[in-house]
Amino acid sequence: MVKKIENTEEKIIAAAREVFLRKGMDGARMQEIADEAGINKSLLHYYFRSKDKLFDRVFTETFKNVIDLITEVFSSSITLESFIENFVRGYTSVLIKKPYIANFVLHELSRNPQRVVEHINLTNFDKLKLASLISSEDKNTIRQFNPIQIIVDILALCIFPFVAKPIIKGFMFDGDIEEYNIFIDQRTQHIIEFVKSAVFIQK
Amino acid sequence: MVKKIENTEEKIIAAAREVFLRKGMDGARMQEIADEAGINKSLLHYYFRSKDKLFDRVFTETFKNVIDLITEVFSSSITLESFIENFVRGYTSVLIKKPYIANFVLHELSRNPQRVVEHINLTNFDKLKLASLISSEDKNTIRQFNPIQIIVDILALCIFPFVAKPIIKGFMFDGDIEEYNIFIDQRTQHIIEFVKSAVFIQK
DNA sequence: ACACGATTTAACCAAATAGTTAAAGCAATT
DNA sequence: AATTGCTTTAACTATTTGGTTAAATCGTGT
Incomplete structure (x- = not known):
């Protein structure tokens, strides 16, 4: 060449x-x-x-970022607490670097749900991991929420602020992008504390 | 006629x-x-x-549902606890009845963020309400999270499960719609307990 | 029976757009 | 200098699609 x-x-x-x-x-x-x-x-x-081939390439490439992350986080966490921290840190740091991912995937999710689900199913990603981490905790130290509800909670808390950026920036902060950035900076820590407060019973 | x-x-x-x-x-x-x-x-x-006029009409009509709900919830809640309960119950019940709203608004949010924000700004909806409810609580009974983070948390927890329906159904529940429906049925109560556990300090 | 608005049919137009083609130019490698 | 592969230019095609038009039909209240 x-x-x-x-x-x-x-x-x-x-x-x-x-x-x-x-x-x-x-x-x-x-x-x-x-x-x-x-x-x-x-x-x-x-x-x-063709346009289709181009889109396909872009989608696959973008989605790979998410897949790699999840696989990594899922395999490396050995306690419930570290799982929560790794999961949230991993997710938010990827989204802070590449905020377009959230919108891109959600957009495709409504245009072609099948395809997105297929991509996820291709991964060998253990959805029972959280449940097993929870069951190995002392029942007196954690609240007994449904593990799937908790997974969805964490995903929601991590992803939503990026999708809703125009609303948070435009409405909550009257269009001030700097305030939005500060909000996002503090988001990781907030989610970790929020989820841990909800899940772990304080003495 | x-x-x-x-x-x-x-x-x-x-x-x-x-x-x-x-x-x-x-x-x-x-x-x-x-x-x-x-x-x-x-x-x-x-x-x-025209197509534009039709879309405009559909959007305005759909969005009105959300606006009416938020206004109602915001004006009728007088304690932090009732605010959380009303907010979550209001949001999830609207979305259970009309699940398309979430996708529709998010889609338009990425296509035309300006327009969505303008619609929100047209409402006289008090974004400091939550902060004032928090400040009137006893500081020893609640954790001091940033009120805006909490609002975003609640919105995320309520809205995300509907947007991510194909993933939750297709991946978490292996395509079983019935399991998804049960999940959604339990969602309202879960969110309320989850948020209250995170925010209120147990004795 | 008449009028009038709702609805259909069918042909049409203009603009936008994905995709093609072919010829020429350019820049580095040989 | 010749080759090769990236890049441009520019004109073109075929199709899709939003929107129009006009005439006919249908249904109901007067």
Whole structure:
């Protein structure tokens, strides 16, 4: 190869992600993606034969970030407390670095739920992990919530603030992005304390 | 008028909501909306001059449900505990009746954040209410979390399970809709207990 | 029977857009 | 200098789709 192929390819993927995110798969225009990537439409089709293929690539690549994270967190936590901390830290740190992930996945979840679920099912990710961690705790130190409710709780607490960013920023903080950023900075610690307060019984 | 105008109009709105929800504003086709409503495209344009106007109507109507609820809950709660209970009960009961609301609003939030925020700002909805309820509690009985974090927590816990339905159903419950429904039934009570456990200090 | 609004039918238009093609240019490798 | 592969330009096609139009039909209250 003569010029660096990855560079243009990555530029296209980043541009496509931007545009798909802003406009959704249907709203996105190939021309707009080309513009965003600083290339022309012909070259775009030279790299990715169709809009569908391009979207597929972007989705798979984006989703992989989440999968890798979850797998890692699930396999490395050995107590309930460390699970909660790792899970929340892992999730929020990924979302702080790549906030677009939340919207992107949720958008695809409503457009094509089947596909998202299939991607999750491809992972070998142990959904009974939390239940087993809970059952190995002393029953007098934790409240007996349904483990699945707790998993959903933690996911909700981590993901929602990114999806609802315009509302939190625009309404809660009157449009002040700095206040929103502070809010997000404090979010990780807040969730950990909130969940632990809810789950563990204080003496 | 000769025939009942509301009937067809409502049929169109319901059909449009369905299709807009499934496909998003851009993915939706006027023809598909007409089919779903059991009428033809001409009549669709006879009632709503353009796709934009139709979407606008559907959005405003859908969003009104949420607004009315929040306003009601905010004005009627006089203690922190009753606020939490009313808020969660109000939110989950609306979403159980009309689960499409969550996706619909979130979808529009990423397509046109400005518009959603404007709609919220039009309400006279007191965002300091929770803070004032917290400050009137005995400091020894509640944990000192940031009130805005708590509001976001509650919203997240209520809304997320509906948005993530395909994941919860498809992955957590291996596609069993009945188990998902039971999960949702228990959700209201779970959230209330979870939040109260986190916020109130037990003796 | 008449009028009038609701509804259908069917053909049509204009714009947008995914995707194609082909020829030419460019930059590094050989 | 020739080759090779990335990149541009620009014109083009086919299809989809929002929206229009006009005439016919249907149903009901007067």
